[in-house]
Structures are given as structure tokens and as C-alpha cells.
Amino acid sequence: MALSIRLSRGGAKKRPVYRIVVADSRAPRDGRFIEKLGTYNPLLPKDSAERVTLDSDRAKHWLSVGAQPTDRVARFLDAAGLLKRDARSNPKKAEPGEKARERAEMRAQKAAEAAEAAAAAAAAPAEEAPAQDAPAEAAESAEA
Template sequence: MMVALRLNRQGTKDRPFYKIVAVDSRARRDGRYIEQIGSYNPMLEGTNFSIDLAKADAWIGNGAQPSDTVRDIIKKARKATLEA
């Protein structure tokens, strides 16, 4: 089973909200996921995400492939923790 870290869309029409999840790569976008590791709200200004970096690192260490957007969010989160 190939695991992916990707976004799971929530919210309503024109008001998107995303969960950052670990999921079987064959599953549909909004289908069943293994574990939620964070969230992303593109409607907010400034810091619009939260992610558990320890869980993300554990999944990536076990071979999970993050999507491009999730990879960028992880980079931003790491940069924010270094600046704090």
C-alpha cells in the first residue's frame, strides 16, 4: 500500500477548508483516510495552516509521498518553527 500525504477538502461551495491527511494513494480525494495530521484554510490571511510535524516526519520516514501543496506547507511550518 502506497501512502500519500494530501489535502482532503471540507467546507462548502466557495468556502474551502482542507484537512491534511495520510491516505492510501489509490483512495479518492475526499474518501476514507488513515490519519489527520493537520489543517489548511486558504480563506485566512497570514498563518492559515496547522500541522503536526512529528506525525508528518514519521509518515515521510515510513515512505509516504506528500503532494506538492502539502510539501510546501511542511516547508513553511519548519521555517516558522526555526524563526520562533
């Protein structure tokens, strides 16, 4: 029987409270468990003592007989000093996906085309536009 130390959800809708339990890995999340080791209330502040309660002696026992903690429970056990958890690294997490890269390339291409068009317009000799102020100048000279 594969044992796991995991969270079992309780509480009302939008108000979760979790039990830290030892259960058969094939049992449902909120179903049958072997022993309750503690509780976890994510709604409490992180520095609160009641946020995570854990029976460390029983947790040591279950770890010694081969129970495997989930990632979240491994964090609790590491904080309690019962288990050394390796830091996880996912360097590809911050990289954009394929579609986002395509959109970024299209934006860069459009920006380059716009910059080329602006440079071409600035380099071309400015043709003199017909005087738009001619009627205003004629009115001023007529008044004088």
C-alpha cells in the same frame, strides 16, 4: 500500499477548508484516510497562524515510513522545516502557444505592409489637388 500526504476538501460551496491527511494513494480525494495531520484554510490571510495547522511529529513519522507529499503539502512541510522542497522551473510556461505565435506574425506582417504603404505615399510626388477654396476666395473678392 503507496501512502500520500495530501489535502482532503471539506467546507461549503465557495468556502473550502482542507484537512491534511495521510491516505492510500488509490483512495478517493475526500474518501477514506489513515490519519489526519492538520488543516489548511485558504480563506484566512497568509500571515495568520490558523491558516495551516500541522502535527509535525506525526508528519515526520509518516515521511520516515515513505509517505509522499503532494506539491501543496510539500510547501507546508517546507515552511515547517520538515522537508526540503526544490524550486520548480518551467521556462516554457511564458512562451506563447502555436496559434498565438501565428497571430503575432500576422500582425507584424500587416504592420510592415502598412509602413511600406505609408513610406511609398510619402515618397511619391504630391499632386496638386484642385483648389477647394476657390469659391470662398471669389466671394471675398466680390465683397471688396
